[in-house]
Structure formats: C-alpha cells, structure tokens
Amino acid sequence: MESSLQLGEIAEEELKAYDGSDPNKPLLMAIKGQVFDVSSSRKFYGPDGPYASLSGKDASRALATMSFKEKDLNGDISGLSPPELDNLHDWENTFKSKYVRVGTVKKIAPSANDSSMEATEMGLASSGPKSIDDGPIAAEHVEECKPRGRNYWLGCCLKQ
Structure with missing residues (x-):
C-alpha cells in the first residue's frame, strides 16, 4: 500500500476534483474526515463503478446508513444510531487496512450568518x-x- 500523494488538509470543495472524472488524477474519498486514495479500486469507485457516487467526497453518512441518496452523500454523522455508528466504524477500519490515508478534510464551523x-x-x-x-x-x-x-x-x- 503506497501512494505518492500526500495532501495534508484539503477543503471538501477541493476533494471533488478527485472523483474519478479525470483519469490522470488519483481517486479519493473520505471517511470521518480522513482522505483515502482508492485508486486501486477504480472499478468500484471510478465513474462507472457501483460506488462512484462516494468518490470525491466525505461519504461517512452514506456508508453508515448504506444510503446512496444525494442527501446522505456527506460527512455529517450527527444523529446516527449506535448500529449506524458501528457500521461506519467497520467501514473506517476496512479503509484503514486496505487504502493509504493521504490527508484530512478541513472542517469549517458555521459562521454568524448560518448558525444559531x-x-x-x-x-x-x-x-x-x-x-x-x-x-x-x-x-x-x-x-x-x-x-x-x-x-x-x-x-x-x-x-x-
């Protein structure tokens, strides 16, 4: 398991550039803010793969809930049930054992305009x-x- 790519901290918007639409770029996805290079599984996470919708984003909620609906394709894990959190933990362990971690997703707290x-x-x-x-x-x-x-x-x- 090697990857020459090391991103450090990356904004969610920047992560979208690694969704597989450019074959010259690595294929990345994140779980719980950890970015993994999943290029070795392009047949699953690439543009024609069954999990293509998870690429180029933090897919924590989708993996935890096993929902590929647009509203669940994000890294928001608030409100997940204990079984869903267990499921997410299992996915995280799978990714840690199978893929190289190449960075983290930079999280931004709400600003005064959109917070309570x-x-x-x-x-x-x-x-x-x-x-x-x-x-x-x-x-x-x-x-x-x-x-x-x-x-x-x-x-x-x-x-x-």
Whole structure:
C-alpha cells in the first residue's frame, strides 16, 4: 500500500476534483474526515463503478446508513444510531487496512450568518468560519465529542 500523494488538509470543495472524472488524477474519498486514495479500486469507485457516487467526497453518512441518496452523500454523522455508528466504524477500519490515508478534510464551523445563537455563545460566530485549530476550545471540544462518537469538529454539538 503506497501512494505518492500526500495532501495534508484539503477543503471538501477541493476533494471533488478527485472523483474519478479525470483519469490522470488519483481517486479519493473520505471517511470521518480522513482522505483515502482508492485508486486501486477504480472499478468500484471510478465513474462507472457501483460506488462512484462516494468518490470525491466525505461519504461517512452514506456508508453508515448504506444510503446512496444525494442527501446522505456527506460527512455529517450527527444523529446516527449506535448500529449506524458501528457500521461506519467497520467501514473506517476496512479503509484503514486496505487504502493509504493521504490527508484530512478541513472542517469549517458555521459562521454568524448560518448558525444559531448557541454558536455565538460558544464564541464561534465571529468574523467568519473557523477551523478546529482556530481557538482555545478546540482541543477540549474534540475530547468532549469523542465519547459520543461525534464528528471531531467544532460544529458537532451545534446540531443538537
């Protein structure tokens, strides 16, 4: 398992460029914010494959729920049931054992324009989006979300 590609942190919008539509680019998809090079399974995740809709995006919700509906083709894992979270964990382990991790998806917390009052109270709704590394509450918030099986970014508790 080798990949010469190392992306580091990549925005969700940038990940779309690796959906298999360009045969000269690697085929990537993400699970729980971890980006994997799935080029070795192009027959499954490539444009003509049965799982093509999962490529070029964080497909966590789709894998957890086994739904390929457009509304589920995203990385939002809030509100998943314990069996769905177990299913997602199994998929994550499969990908870790089969594919090379080449980066992470940069998560952006809601800005003041699209968040609730709760975001303002948490100190997130300021002059624009913040990444998980942009504040003093980031590390403790990640630790708070881990036991709940939540997505590890600042917006995870805003959806309750």
